[in-house]
Structure formats: C-alpha cells, structure tokens
Amino acid sequence: MSVDLNHTIVPSRDKRASAEFLAGILGLSAAPQWGPFVPIKTANGVTLDYMDVDEVQKNHYCFIVTEPEFDVIFGRIRERGLDFWADPHHEKPGEINHLYGGRGVYFDDPDGHNMEVITQPYA
Template structure:
C-alpha cells in the first residue's frame, strides 16, 4: 500500500490572506473557502489548508520546483518586496543557496511560517 500526504492544516491569523500570499508567490490559485479552510493545492495533490487561529507554533514547508518555476517564484518574491534568506535561521539575508546542486530560498509567510522553494531535493 502506498501512503501519500493528502493535506496539512496551516494555522494563520488571517487564513484567507495567508493562503493568497502563498498562492501568489508559488503561482498557484488559492481555492474557495471550504468549511473553515482556505486551501492551496500543489501539483502533487497535497493541499495546505489555512485555518484561522491565534495560538500556534511556526511551521516550515518546502516546495520542490523546476528551475523555471524557481525563477518565477523568486521574481515574485523580489517584486513584492518579501524578505528572503539562503538559510532557515535568517542568517544570510538577500541570498539564495545552492545546496545539492540546485537553488533554494527561504521566505516567511505573514504569520512567520518559514516557506522554502528548492530545485533539488535534499538527499
């Protein structure tokens, strides 16, 4: 039996705004509200379901993208003036990394969840 991740709940102070923020950066659509959730679905079918909440710990999500998608996402990050880093601890601002033969960059969503786009999976 194959086991796939189907969805994850991402708490946010403004679920709709956070879903739209991520969808805009990734070049995806934020789905229509479904119950208390505002979904963002990735190409492999995993959905990030944003839900309003005020008590939560920050999460980390990494998205594997093609080189062309990285260029487009990174351009949107810069166009929107979103701060970015080469590392998850925010020690290398305004840089990207070249880990595992690819490129990667970290940015925070409106609630401080650390988002990452990478062109090569971490082995």
C-alpha cells in the first residue's frame, strides 16, 4: 500500500500575506485563491493550504531541500532580517544546525508557525 500526504491546512490571520511570505522564502509561488484557501504547492505535490482563522494554533512545518537551495533560502532569511535558530525551541539564536551531516534552520512565519528547512532527513 502507498500512502502519501496530499495537503495540510495552515491556519493564519491573513492567508494571502502568510502564503506569500513562505512562498517568497522558499522560492515557490502562492497560487490563486481556491475556495477559502491560498495554496502553496511543494515539489513533491503536497500543498500547504493557507486559511484564515480567528485564532491561530501554532504548528511546525519542515521542508527538505538541497544544499544549494538551502544557501538561497538561508540568504533570503538573512536578507529579510528574520530571527532564526538552530533548534525548534529557539534556544540557539543566530545559528544553524549541522545534524546528520546536513544543515538546518528554524524561523517563524507571520503567524508564529515554527518553520524548519533541512538538507538531510532525520535518521
């Protein structure tokens, strides 16, 4: 049996602004609104469907990228002056990690979701 993740809903206070923020950091495009959602489609076909809500419950989203893509994404994070951390608990500010022979970084989106970009999957 094959099971793949198709989409997930990302709660936000401003779905268009939040989707465009993440799309801009990752080098993706926020699609036109579809129903109540503003989707971002990743390379493996999964969509993050941003939806406006009154109260945002913060979540964690992790994206795996190549080493060259990490350089570009991390450059965008720094160019925008975003705070970033080497860990999910935000205890190592201004650092990236080097877990499993790769690199990783955490940053918050406008709604406080904990975004992570890594170059190697966790063992």
